[in-house]
Structures are given as structure tokens and as C-alpha cells.
Amino acid sequence: MEKKEEQIEQVKNEWTPTEETILKRRSIRMYKKEQVPDFMINRILEAGRFAPSAGNSQPWKFIVLRDPKLIKDLTDTTVGICKLFKSLIDYRIPGKRWRLPIAKFNIKMKPKDLHPVPFGAVTFIADGKLGLWHDAPTVILIFKDVRGVSNPDLDCGIAGQNMVLAAHSMGLGTCWVGFVKLAFQYTRKWKKYFNISYPYKFASSIAIGWPVGDPDGMVKRVTHAVDWYENGSKKTNY
Ligand SMILES: Cc1cc2nc3c(=O)[nH]c(=O)nc-3n(C[C@H](O)[C@H](O)[C@H](O)COP(=O)(O)O)c2cc1C
Numbered sequence: 096m097e098k099k100e101e102q103i104e105q106v107k108n109e110w111t112p113t114e115e116t117i118l119k120r121r122s123i124r125m126y127k128k129e130q131v132p133d134f135m136i137n138r139i140l141e142a143g144r145f146a147p148s149a150g151n152s153q154p155w156k157f158i159v160l161r162d163p164k165l166i167k168d169l170t171d172t173t174v175g176i177c178k179l180f181k182s183l184i185d186y187r188i189p190g191k192r193w194r195l196p197i198a199k200f201n202i203k204m205k206p207k208d209l210h211p212v213p214f215g216a217v218t219f220i221a222d223g224k225l226g227l228w229h230d231a232p233t234v235i236l237i238f239k240d241v242r243g244v245s246n247p248d249l250d251c252g253i254a255g256q257n258m259v260l261a262a263h264s265m266g267l268g269t270c271w272v273g274f275v276k277l278a279f280q281y282t283r284k285w286k287k288y289f290n291i292s293y294p295y296k297f298a299s300s301i302a303i304g305w306p307v308g309d310p311d312g313m314v315k316r317v318t319h320a321v322d323w324y325e326n327g328s329k330k331t332n333y
Contacts, residue, residue, distance in 0.1 A: 116264045119311045123268030124229040126304035130161065131233050135265055139303065140235070142261035146254035154243025155251050156295050160234040169278055169285060170227040176277040177221040184209075185218055213274075220274060228272055231302030236275070238291060239298040251298040259301060268306030273299050 110118065140157055148154060160166050184201050186194035202209040219225035228234050237255050239247040259269045278285050279297035286292065318333050 112264075113260075116260050118313055120260065120263040120269075121311050121314065122270040123231075123302075123304075123306045123310055124226070124270060125307040125310070126229060126231045126268060126302070127307055128230075128232065129305055131267060131303060131305065133161075135262075135267065136161075136233055136235075136303070138265070139258045139261045139267075143235075143254040143258040146250070146257045148250035148253065149243065149245035152240070152243045152245075152247075152250070153254075154240035154247035155254050155298070156238040156240065158236040158238070158289055160236065161232065163232070166228060166234055169275060172278040172282060172285065173227055173275050174220055174223075176281050177217045177274070180277075181218050181221040216274065227274060228300070228302040229270060231268075231270070231304040233303040234272075235301045235303065236289070237298045237300060238295040240294045241296055242294045248298060255299060255301055262301075262303050263311070266305075267303055268310070270302045271299060272302055275300050 136159060140159070143155070143157060144153075146153075160169070184194055184198040186192055186198045198209075202214075207213075216225055220227060235255075235258065237251050239251045241247060243250055255271065259271070262269045276297050276299075279291070291297070321332050323330050323332055
């Protein structure tokens with residue numbers, strides 16, 4: 096058999112290592128205390144640095160947090176803001192139905208932030224039922240350079256997912272964590288602390304550490320229909 100045919104045959108019969116990494120990665124929400132060696136974090140950052148970006152503008156800035164006190168302080172700020180949000184607009188609590196119009200107004204103003212999923216999570220974080228970074232020993236903060244051509248948020252997402260997959264391929268656990276955005280959006284303290292100013296803006300963050308147990312593996316996923324246009328006709332695959 097020719098090399099290319101052999102390759103196709105092999106792909107037909109088994110997942111490639113990259114596909115395995117993608118399919119078996121899960122968001123990890125329980126970490127061991129043990130720190131991740133710094134050479135691994137450097138390799139993960141390298142995977143981010145090599146991500147494609149529109150016009151090769153690389154519109155990102157990464158900050159690594161490995162100081163438990165710093166991680167806790169930033170978590171406390173975020174939890175404090177979640178508590179404030181909850182006290183102002185959580186109308187689901189008995190006796191607090193009067194907050195509904197205030198909640199509706201805020202939901203209208205910030206439909207993405209206050210979609211039922213993040214809104215539910217904000218109340219969980221406020222109540223201590225959902226950790227922010229789940230006690231991960233390392234956190235990577237991702238800031239976007241707003242001058243990035245086209246769509247810097249997308250570029251940061253691609254770089255971040257490169258890092259997540261690289262970490263997973265090393266046996267580490269990761270979790271994307273968006274909620275710390277509140278600490279950068281509603282206070283000046285942390286922007287000042289990390290020296291973040293124009294053109295940088297918080298994009299997202301990734302918790303990294305050794306997972307407790309063996310939580311990775313495939314899960315069922317909703318399949319979205321995909322239309323295929325080929326040979327002059329259209330078919331829809333699920
Ligand atoms: C941009 C982004 C932000 C996320 N923010 C959080 C978060 O703040 N807290 C959390 O526990 N999970 C967060 N997640 C993880 C998602 O909940 C998770 O990816 C989703 O439920 C699918 O599960 P899986 O990653 O195990 O496949 C986030 C994921 C993404 C992509």
C-alpha cells in the first residue's frame with residue numbers, strides 16, 4: 096500500500112493522539128494541592144503562543160498566577176461581586192420577588208452576562224457552592240489586545256484552547272473560567288495590580304492542575320446538524 100493509503104487506513108481504524116486529547120478532555124473542578132512543574136506551564140504557554148491569529152496579530156497577553164494568596168484574593172473580589180449581584184437581582188429567593196423588575200432591566204442591559212446559565216453560576220459562586228478556579232494551583236489569565244485585527248476574542252479563544260489541549264496531553268486537568276471578568280470589570284484594583292490598561296482587556300482564564308481521580312473521558316454531546324454541499328446537491332448529516 097502507498098504511504099498515504101496506509102495513513103488513511105490507520106485514521107479509519109483509530110483516533111489520532113490529537114483527537115483523543117480533544118475528545119477525552121473534560122473541564123476539571125477538583126485539583127490536587129501539588130503544584131505543576133514550571134517547565135510544563137512554559138510548554139503550555141508555548142502552545143498558546145503558536146496559535147493562529149487573524150493577520151498573525153497575536154492579540155493576547157498571558158499572566159500566570161501560582162501564588163495561593165494572590166489566587167485567593169482575586170477569588171474573594173470576584174465572590175464579593177457575585178454576592179452583590181445576587182443581593183441586587185436574585186428574585187428567585189422567597190420574599191424577594193419585588194426584585195424581578197430590577198432583574199429584568201439588568202438582564203435586558205446585559206443579556207449575555209445574565210443569561211440563566213451564568214446567572215445561576217453567579218449565585219452558586221456567591222453561595223460558595225461553585226469554586227472560582229476550583230482550588231487549582233496555577234491559573235493563566237488571558238487578556239486580549241483590543242487592537243487585534245478582526246476578532247481578538249476569537250484569537251484568544253484559539254490560543255487558550257491550544258493551551259488547554261497541550262495541558263491535557265501532559266496529563267493535567269484544566270477548566271476555562273470566565274467569571275473572574277467581574278473583578279476586572281467592576282474594580283480598578285486588579286487592573287492596577289497586574290498593570291492592565293489600554294489596549295488590553297480581560298478575555299478569560301484557565302485553571303490548571305493535577306486532577307483528583309480520573310475524570311477525563313468521552314461524554315454524550317448534542318449533535319448539531321451539518322449541511323454538506325457536494326456534487327451539486329445538499330445533504331444534512333447528524
Ligand atoms: C469561555 C468558557 C468559560 C467557562 N467558564 C467556566 C467557569 O467560570 N466555571 C466553570 O466551572 N466552568 C466554566 N467553563 C467550562 C464549561 O462549563 C464546560 O466547558 C462545559 O460545561 C462542557 O464541559 P467539558 O469542558 O467537560 O466538555 C467555561 C468554558 C468556557 C469555554
